[in-house]
Amino acid sequence: MSLSEFELIDRFFKSRFLENLHPAVSLGIGDDAAVLTGTAGQSLCVCTDVLVSGVHFPADGDPAEIGQRALRVNLSDLAAMGARPVCFTLGLTLAFADEEWLSRFSSGLFSAAQQFGCSLVGGDTSRGPLSISITAIGEVPSGKPVTRSGAKLGDVLYVTDCLGGGQIALRHLGFSAAEPIAKKAAPAEALQREGHRGLTRGEEEYLLTRFFRPEPRIAFAERTRNLMSSAIDVSDGLHADASHLASASGVGLRINLDKLPFAQQVQSLTSEEERVTAALYGGDDYELCFTAATTHKEQIEAAASALGLRVTAIGEVQQGKGVGLFYEGVAAPAQHRRSFDHFFTVETV
Amino acid sequence: MSLSEFELIDRFFKSRFLENLHPAVSLGIGDDAAVLTGTAGQSLCVCTDVLVSGVHFPADGDPAEIGQRALRVNLSDLAAMGARPVCFTLGLTLAFADEEWLSRFSSGLFSAAQQFGCSLVGGDTSRGPLSISITAIGEVPSGKPVTRSGAKLGDVLYVTDCLGGGQIALRHLGFSAAEPIAKKAAPAEALQREGHRGLTRGEEEYLLTRFFRPEPRIAFAERTRNLMSSAIDVSDGLHADASHLASASGVGLRINLDKLPFAQQVQSLTSEEERVTAALYGGDDYELCFTAATTHKEQIEAAASALGLRVTAIGEVQQGKGVGLFYEGVAAPAQHRRSFDHFFTVETV
Numbered sequence: 001m002s003l004s005e006f007e008l009i010d011r012f013f014k015s016r017f018l019e020n021l022h023p024a025v026s027l028g029i030g031d032d033a034a035v036l037t038g039t040a041g042q043s044l045c046v047c048t049d050v051l052v053s054g055v056h057f058p059a060d061g062d063p064a065e066i067g068q069r070a071l072r073v074n075l076s077d078l079a080a081m082g083a084r085p086v087c088f089t090l091g092l093t094l095a096f097a098d099e100e101w102l103s104r105f106s107s108g109l110f111s112a113a114q115q116f117g118c119s120l121v122g123g124d125t126s127r128g129p130l131s132i133s134i135t136a137i138g139e140v141p142s143g144k145p146v147t148r149s150g151a152k153l154g155d156v157l158y159v160t161d162c163l164g165g166g167q168i169a170l171r172h173l174g175f176s177a178a179e180p181i182a183k184k185a186a187p188a189e190a191l192q193r194e195g196h197r198g199l200t201r202g203e204e205e206y207l208l209t210r211f212f213r214p215e216p217r218i219a220f221a222e223r224t225r226n227l228m229s230s231a232i233d234v235s236d237g238l239h240a241d242a243s244h245l246a247s248a249s250g251v252g253l254r255i256n257l258d259k260l261p262f263a264q265q266v267q268s269l270t271s272e273e274e275r276v277t278a279a280l281y282g283g284d285d286y287e288l289c290f291t292a293a294t295t296h297k298e299q300i301e302a303a304a305s306a307l308g309l310r311v312t313a314i315g316e317v318q319q320g321k322g323v324g325l326f327y328e329g330v331a332a333p334a335q336h337r338r339s340f341d342h343f344f345t346v347e348t349v
Numbered sequence: 350m351s352l353s354e355f356e357l358i359d360r361f362f363k364s365r366f367l368e369n370l371h372p373a374v375s376l377g378i379g380d381d382a383a384v385l386t387g388t389a390g391q392s393l394c395v396c397t398d399v400l401v402s403g404v405h406f407p408a409d410g411d412p413a414e415i416g417q418r419a420l421r422v423n424l425s426d427l428a429a430m431g432a433r434p435v436c437f438t439l440g441l442t443l444a445f446a447d448e449e450w451l452s453r454f455s456s457g458l459f460s461a462a463q464q465f466g467c468s469l470v471g472g473d474t475s476r477g478p479l480s481i482s483i484t485a486i487g488e489v490p491s492g493k494p495v496t497r498s499g500a501k502l503g504d505v506l507y508v509t510d511c512l513g514g515g516q517i518a519l520r521h522l523g524f525s526a527a528e529p530i531a532k533k534a535a536p537a538e539a540l541q542r543e544g545h546r547g548l549t550r551g552e553e554e555y556l557l558t559r560f561f562r563p564e565p566r567i568a569f570a571e572r573t574r575n576l577m578s579s580a581i582d583v584s585d586g587l588h589a590d591a592s593h594l595a596s597a598s599g600v601g602l603r604i605n606l607d608k609l610p611f612a613q614q615v616q617s618l619t620s621e622e623e624r625v626t627a628a629l630y631g632g633d634d635y636e637l638c639f640t641a642a643t644t645h646k647e648q649i650e651a652a653a654s655a656l657g658l659r660v661t662a663i664g665e666v667q668q669g670k671g672v673g674l675f676y677e678g679v680a681a682p683a684q685h686r687r688s689f690d691h692f693f694t695v696e697t698v
Contacts, residue, residue: 026392027494030597032429032582033396033487035494038387043375046470047382048484050440052477080381091399091440091482121395124482128401133440133473133482135397138382145376145384233381248379 008097009125012106013090021119022086024139034087034121042139044086047077053130057212063101065212066132067108073235074136075116075216076286080233082146082225083138084218085118091135093128116218144225146290151230151249155291157315158300160217162263163238164275165210167282172199172269173207199269206265214286220311221288223303231290237283242323245289252320257327261312280325291317357446358474361455362439370468371435373488383436383470391488393435396426402479406561412450414561415481416457422584423485424465424565425635429582431495431574432487433567434467440484442477465567493574495639500579500598504640506664507649509566511612512587513624514559516631521548521556521618548618555614563635569660570637572652580639588629590638591672598640601669606676610661629674640666 014029021028024042027035038044051073053059057066075085090109094101113119118136199207221231230249232241238255246253262275270278279285292300297313304311318324325332363378370377373391376384387393400422402408406415424434439458443450462468467485548556570580579598581590587604595602611624619627628634641649646662653660667673674681 027496031494031496031498032426032580033394033432033485033494035392035394035430035489037392037491043384043386044393045382045384046436046438046484046486048438048440048472048482050442050473050475050477050482052442052475055475055477077381081384083382087395089395089397089484091397091484093399093401093480123397124399126399126401126404128399128404128480129478131442131477131480133397133399135395135438135440135484136382137395140384142386145380145382147376147380149380231381 008099008102012102013120013123016106016110016120022117024086025119025121028087028119028121034089036086036137039139041142043142043145045078045081045083045138045140045145046135047074048133048135049074049077051132059130061212063104064108064111067105068112069212069214070132070134071109071112071116071136072214072216073286074134075118075218076214076233076235078136078138079217079221080146080231080288081138081140082144082221082228082231083140084222085116085136085138087119087121088113088134088136090120090123091133092123093126093131095127095130116216140225146221146225146228146231148230148232148245148248151245151251151253151291151317152293153251153317153319155229155293155317156297156313157242157253157255157289157291157317158311158313159234159238159261159289160220160287160304161215161310162261162266163234163279163285163287164262164266164270164282165207166214166284166286167278168266168269168275169207169211170282170284172203173211203265203269206263211284214284216286217288217309220304220307220309223307224292224300227292227296227299228290229292231288234285234287234289235283237279237281238289239280239323240283241289245291246322249317250321252318252322252324253315254318254324254326255315257325257332259312259314261310261314357448357451361451362469362472365455365459365469371466373435374468374470377436377468377470383438385435385486388488390491392491392494394427394430394432394487394489394494395484396423397482397484398423398426400481408479410561412453413457413460416454417461418561418563419481419483420458420461420465420485421563421565422635423483424467424567425563425582425584427485427487428566428570429495429580429637430487430489431493431570431577431580432489433571434465434485434487436468436470437462437483437485439469439472440482441472442475442480444476444479465565489574495570495574495577495580497579497581497594497597500594500600500602500640500666501642502600502666502668504578504642504666505646505662506591506602506604506638506640506666507660508583508587508610508638508663509569509636509653510564510659511610511615512583512628512634512636513611513615513619513631514556515563515633515635516627517615517618517624518556518560519631519633521552522560552614552618555612560633563633565635566637566658569653569656569658572656573641573649576641576645576648577639578641580637583634583636583638584632586628586630586632587638588672589632594638594640595671598666599670601667601671601673602664603667603673603675604664606674606681608661608663610659610663
């Protein structure tokens with residue numbers, strides 16, 4: 001990059017790093033590395049997500065929304081550990097230093113950073129195909145991170161809010177289900193201006209928000225960290241992520257498909273089989289899937305209620321291994337379960 | 350990615366994370382985030398570098414060497430803070446799950462990780478143009494990181510080992526100076542097998558090593574952390590990086606061009622003007638550029654000597670700002686200094 005491009009990076013990123021500076025950050029952007037001096041009694045959680053243009057977001061999507069999504073999907077991983085965001089680093093490759101793109105991208109990124117109280121502390125920019133790599137760092141009381149491995153026999157299996165929205169958004173917003181997103185993507189702004197065939201304005205706004213601004217469940221996870229026995233965020237689809245939980249905990253999980261929570265907008269756009277399939281195999285929902293002892297049921301519901309958040313008991317921890325799917329008390333037939341695998345062909349990595 | 354591609358990632362990366370596990374890492378690969386419980390009295394340093402195929406390494410380079418380079422350039426940033434590596438995360442995008450490529454890449458990456466005592470604790474893989482984003486985390490005694498901002502009037506300016514090798518490697522190994530690396534790149538293996546026109550075997554090996562295996566000066570930085578007043582690693586060229594030091598410290602720096610250290614292999618391949626230009630504006634050397642009080646001169650030389658490392662006093666901290674270039678005591682003329690800017694046109698970001 002030319003010097004002027006470095007200057008653009010300084011202007012759009014470096015100049016704003018002092019905002020929301022967490023006390024654990026003792027040195028931020030501007031040296032060879034950021035320095036974190038952790039708070040006593042706290043551990044740090046570290047996670048990295050990569051978002052590639054045309055794979056994880058439409059190449060011509062609104063840069064501010066891409067910035068929102070890039071940070072939020074990382075913070076969702078911190079929420080799944082019960083951690084509170086501290087800071088993040090950004091590895092950004094873009095074809096050229098497009099001032100308009102950088103201005104909008106950084107505005108979305110910093111807006112999300114401000115909302116969740118974390119600051120950009122370093123990173124690297126490079127010329128190359130558009131791709132965003134974020135490493136997010138959060139803190140959690142030492143010994144208290146919520147792992148995937150603590151689920152116990154008899155625990156209840158919960159999810160936050162609603163499922164399937166990420167996948168239904170992909171399908172209805174002009175992002176093809178069968179091709180990489182970029183191929184048929186329309187910019188979010190254009191969608192909002194022109195409306196999208198078959199969607200009401202409310203459905204459109206809901207799906208755009210679900211896709212570009214998934215909600216990391218940080219506040220809920222902080223309140224219920226000590227009540228959860230295990231947690232994961234639903235990024236690859238409920239079936240795959242629940243399977244990870246089951247495997248890490250050495251238990252089986254039963255999921256009652258008739259109990260899965262769906263938003264009204266998703267219900268009006270899909271048949272029941274479509275939305276159950278979207279929830280199980282679609283991914284991109286970024287809700288928490290967690291287990292807790294039955295004795296914690298009231299406290300969990302109270303914590304959710306205080307935040308205006310829906311939580312739903314969708315199943316339980318059982319003996320055995322893997323994920324068993326049931327519908328109104330009956331095991332879903334094998335060919336039905338298998339059919340889910342092929343309904344959508346988007347690869348969400 | 351398909352499941353089998355996930356399995357490949359598990360096989361090449363996840364299975365090896367327990368190697369070299371630093372005691373500060375309490376949970377590594379396999380959950381939503383890694384958990385670090387820092388050592389008492391230590392701060393953590395965090396830095397991110399992105400390496401894009403065709404920009405930072407030849408697209409068809411030896412994957413093992415690309416893995417080496419990817420980690421080493423990050424650890425060089427930790428060295429410049431006086432930090433000891435703890436762990437790192439990897440954001441990897443590649444066009445498809447090429448088993449041979451992944452096997453060689455991970456073997457180079459883990460070899461470097463083992464040498465420097467840090468382990469892979471998390472990350473993300475995605476389909477996309479080949480690019481590697483590494484976030485490295487190190488630890489340094491709290492309050493003791495070596496920043497860019499501590500240079501004081503009268504301090505001596507040093508560099509470790511030799512300069513210019515990174516840029517001369519680019520020029521002589523079939524990596525074009527005027528075009529992105531990928532355009533004319535030859536795989537390192539092929540170069541070693543066939544030899545390269547005009548290079549002796551020794552020169553070729555030296556340049557390949559300088560390019561693919563830059564040496565993070567971790568051990569030296571740990572020994573001299575308390576002696577350095579400021580430090581930076583030379584990644585963008587000595588002129589740019591010394592300017593960062595000068596600016597952050599609010600001082601001027603004088604560099605004596607006739608004192609710059611060069612390897613015998615670089616000397617035999619270049620005119621003096623070429624190698625001085627390569628050192629000043631070429632970058633990719635990953636040596637430490639640091640300042641220290643004159644009273645620490647003997648201790649610094651002893652620490653280097655104990656490690657078999659060359660350190661060279663190349664100038665001093667002076668009043669004013671920016672970097673002044675001198676040759677045998679005379680200020681380099683303005684048009685000469687400017688000409689350096691245009692000699693090489695590779696953009697190294």
